[in-house]
Amino acid sequence: MNTSDRVKNIYKLLYKKYGPQSWWPGDSQLECILGAILTQNTSWLNVEKAIGNLKSLDLISIEKLTLLTTNELAQLIRSSGYFNQKAIKIKNFLAFISESYEGSLEKMFEEEVGELRNKLLQIKGIGPETTDCIILYGGNKPTFVVDVYTYRILSRHGLVPEQTSYNEMQELFIDSLTVDTQMFNEYHALLVRVGKEHCKRSKPICAGCPLENDPHTV
DNA sequence: CACCAGGCAAGTA
DNA sequence: TACTTGCATGGT
Secondary structure (H helix, E strand, O other): OOHHHHHHHHHHHHHHHHOOOOOOOOOOHHHHHHHHHHOOOOOHHHHHHHHHHHHHOOOOOHHHHHHOOHHHHHHHOHHHOOHHHHHHHHHHHHHHHHHHHOOOHHHHOOOOHHHHHHHHHHOOOOOHHHHHHHHHHHOOOOOOOOOHHHHHHHHHOOOOOOOOOHHHHHHHHHHHOOOOHHHHHHHHHHHHHHHHHHOOOOOOOOOOOOOOOOOOOO
8 A cells, every 4th residue: 555545545434443533623703813922832621611601601702702812812812821922923813814814814825825824923922833724724714733742653664754744744645636625624622532542652552542553664 | 750742043163 | 844832721
């Protein structure tokens, strides 16, 4: 089996085992975007509490968030960790959308995907993974999200070298699969699901993992 | 107690 | 270019 076939097969195995994951958890585009920033190197449980604070005060709105000071916002998202930095990141995003799209997410997502991706990457605090989460889960547009679990799974199965890059991993998926927004959505969600259960940092061997019969290098 | 979580940018050499 | 470090709460 070549590399592309293995990439397709991993999706099949995971989907067969776990079924659809119904991502992103969140009721609105803006909530997805906030979650994408807040979950940087942070467990989702801590993010939920922060989003819960914003929701309970009915603050999930570009205008209302813009009115908060950075420090007020930071206190509300405390539970998500790195809260001072993340408050600045959210403010940077709000400034971007206000300046470039008159504060309209709808206008922002009218941009061509590659173009929007490049612009989001310019925002300080929004890196490649957060950018792709915003586009895929916030905008429902086709791009592939790579995260630490993706890296562990690909490298431990010998599909990418130990020293690889975000773009190299992303291209592997995009070149191996047909472009399908819903499938890209499920695939990343499934990688996170299996990663959480079977692919922790300190445990390279995955007993009981649905991918355990796929060739490993570790 | 130690370790980890759905990253990113800035600093150093 | 290629490492290293800071950011920080909360669950296991």
